[in-house]
Structure formats: C-alpha cells, structure tokens
Amino acid sequence: MSKIHEARLKLRGELEAPPALRRFGSGWISGVLGLVLGVGGLLLVISLRAPGLFTMPEVRGLEGNPWFRLGLHVLLLGAFAFSALSLALRPGKVLGTCGVTATLLAALLGGSRATALVPDAAPVFLGLDWFVLNVLFTGLLFIPIESIFPQKGDQAIFREEWREDLFYYLVSSLMVQVLTFLTFAPAKSILTLAPLTGVRAWVGALPFVVQFVALMFLTDFVQYWVHRAFHRIPWLWKFHAVHHSAQSMDWMAGARMHFLEIFALRSMTAIPMYILGFSDGAMHSYIFLVYLYSTFVHANLNWRLPIIDKILVTPRFHHWHHGIEAEAVDVNFAIHFPLLDRLFGTYFLPENKWPRGYGIDGHPVPKGYLSQFKYPFVRSVKTPAPEAVEPKT
Secondary structure (H helix, E strand, O other), X not given: OOHHXXXXXXXXXXXXXXXXXXXXXXXXXXXXXXXXXXXXXXXXXXXXXXXXXXXXXHHHHHHOOHHHHHHHHHHXXXXXXXXXXXXXXXXXXXXXXXXXXXXXXXXXXXXXHOOOOOOOOXXXXXXXXXXXXXXXXXXXXXXXXXXXXXXXXXOOOOOOOHHHHHHHHHHHHHOHHHHHHHHHHXXXXXXXXXXXXXXXXXXXXXXXXXXXXXXXXXXXXXXHHHHHHHHHOXXXXXXXXXXXOOOOOOOOHHHOOOHHHHHHHHHHHHHHHHHOOOOHHXXXXXXXXXXXXXXXXXXXXXXXXOOHHHOOOOHHHHHHHOEOOHHHOOOOOOOOOXXXXXXXXXXXXXXXXXXXXEOOOOOOOOOOHHHHHHHHHOOOOOOOOOOOOOOOO
C-alpha cells in the first residue's frame, strides 16, 4: 500500500469517524472546517493563478473585486485557525495537518494577492472556482439546517457515498461551459428557423414578477413530462436510475445525475424559456431559484409544512419520489407545483409519513462515478423500470 493511499484512507477514516469521536470539543468540527476552507481557498488561489483555464467569465469580474480578495484572505485565516485548533484538540492529527498544508500551499501560491500567470483567457475553461463557490455556499447554508432539523437524525454529514456525490458536483461544475452550450444549442437552433420576433417582444415586456411566475409554471410543465418520460421509457430510465440510486437524501444527493440526463433535461427546459423571449433578469433569477430549490427538496430536513405542501414541492413531497416503497414508484414528478401531479394522477403524499428508505429495489446501479456513467450503455446489465402503480391520493 502506497503512503498516499494510506494517508487517504486515514483522512477518510477521520471524516467518517463514529459519533463518539465527532462530539463537540474533540477537534473534529474544527478539523473539518479547517480542511474544507483550506482546500477551498487553495483551489480559488489556483483559479486566480490560471483564470483562463479555471475561472468562469461570470465569476472573473467578482474575483477582481477587493471584497472578494478580503473574503478569500479571511477564509484562509479561518482555515489555518480551525486546523491549528484541531491539531491542539484531536489525538489524530490528519485533519489538522491536511488543513494547515492546504492553507500554506495557498499562501505560497500568493494567497489573496495571487495574480494571473497567464492573463489572456483561453477559449475553453473549467469552472474550478464555480465548484468551490457552489460547494461552500450550499454546504454552509444547508449543513447547519440539516443538523438542526434532520429527517434522519443518525445520518452523518459524511454519509455513505458522499465522495461520489461530491465528485458529481465537481464534474458538473468543471463542465459548466460545455453544459451551458449544450443547454441552449437546441433553443438557438429553433430560433434561427422561427424568430418569433413579435411574441418575444411581448413576453420580454411583461413585468418581472409575471415573467418569473410564468417561467416557474411553464418550465415545471415541461420538466414534469420530461421527468415522467425518463421513468416510463426503459432506455431513458437507465440514465435516470443513476439519480435514483442515491440511498441517502441530503444537500448533495441532487447533484447525482448522469451527464447526458443533465443535458437532456436542461435543454428541453430551456427551449420554451429561451425562444419565448423572457428577459435575462427573469431567466437568471429563475435559474438561481432552481439551483437552490433542487438542493432544498433533496435535503435531509424533517420540516412539516401542511399548507405549503399543497402548493409547492417540499422535501417530504420529493422524498416520496425517491422512496423505495412500491407506492412511491412513479409519483410526484413535479419540480415546483404538486398541482401537476394532482391533475395527471401521480400525486402521493401520505399524511405525517416519510419513506422508510431511498433508492431502487435491489439497488442494481453500481457504485462509483465512472461505473455509473457507463451503466446506461452496458447491455448486459438490466435495470427493471419502475412498475406502474395506482397512486394513492
């Protein structure tokens, strides 16, 4: 066994330590914070050093802001302080050592004062900075909420298959340029054939609130039927089965989607959104809402929202879509409005009850990103599509 592999196993063992070794005052919390902030700071500094390769153009302007530099400086200071505290408190020094090492590497590369080694932007980039900002924002927002209001109280932050789901975050973030191009390519092709100038001008002139609400209903209608098709068409189901293979629900679970399903779902949603001429402000606001909303409905939250449950999709509503019970098959396809499931007979939300588990019966999807990416293309592997059941109302 190589020293690198051995160190990796020790680090994983510390992150996945049993509850008795994660208690307050053990140095585990400070060690995890130091490691996460240190690695995040290091990756951001690398992005500053090679912006043409690792930085999204939309984020590049932010990284030149003095407040961003100050925030990065505070992040690195916090990473070092938390890591040092973990070294002082925890018998095992792996978390603290890794956090300090990442922070020192970031400082050696220039820290918050890092400048571009190659200032000219390359035509192709990887969204490394987007990955860091994405994980830090959603993680720091949802982990505390899940810890206070957990649906499954015994579920650890670093639960089973957390590394796979984090890797899904990484891939979708690094490939953000490709995904954006593929998402809007079909809609742009349609516009070249049918400009729809008058319709686009009328829609774009509507008040922002009207456009935003219309976007929610329109895209939810499209996603409902695309989502339902991925369940009922066998060869599409094999792609969607990757998403349903998650056996734990939390803020990371929503990121587990096959690359080609992401392209199909986003491009089909973008077609009506883009060709009808909704304003950039309305579209960008809606995209940000979906980004947060998808994380929210997958989160490990026990919130009981009896009134909101009937109007908007909530974690309990969507958890039943992922439930392993027979009655949870082919139900709750809506992304925003349960009304669609009521109209088309796929609504299921038993009162004061949660699924007993998540995933696919028999758990046929293999573990690991590469195995799951190849899974839909392997003919010898058969995934039974969900059997249609009469949904209960």
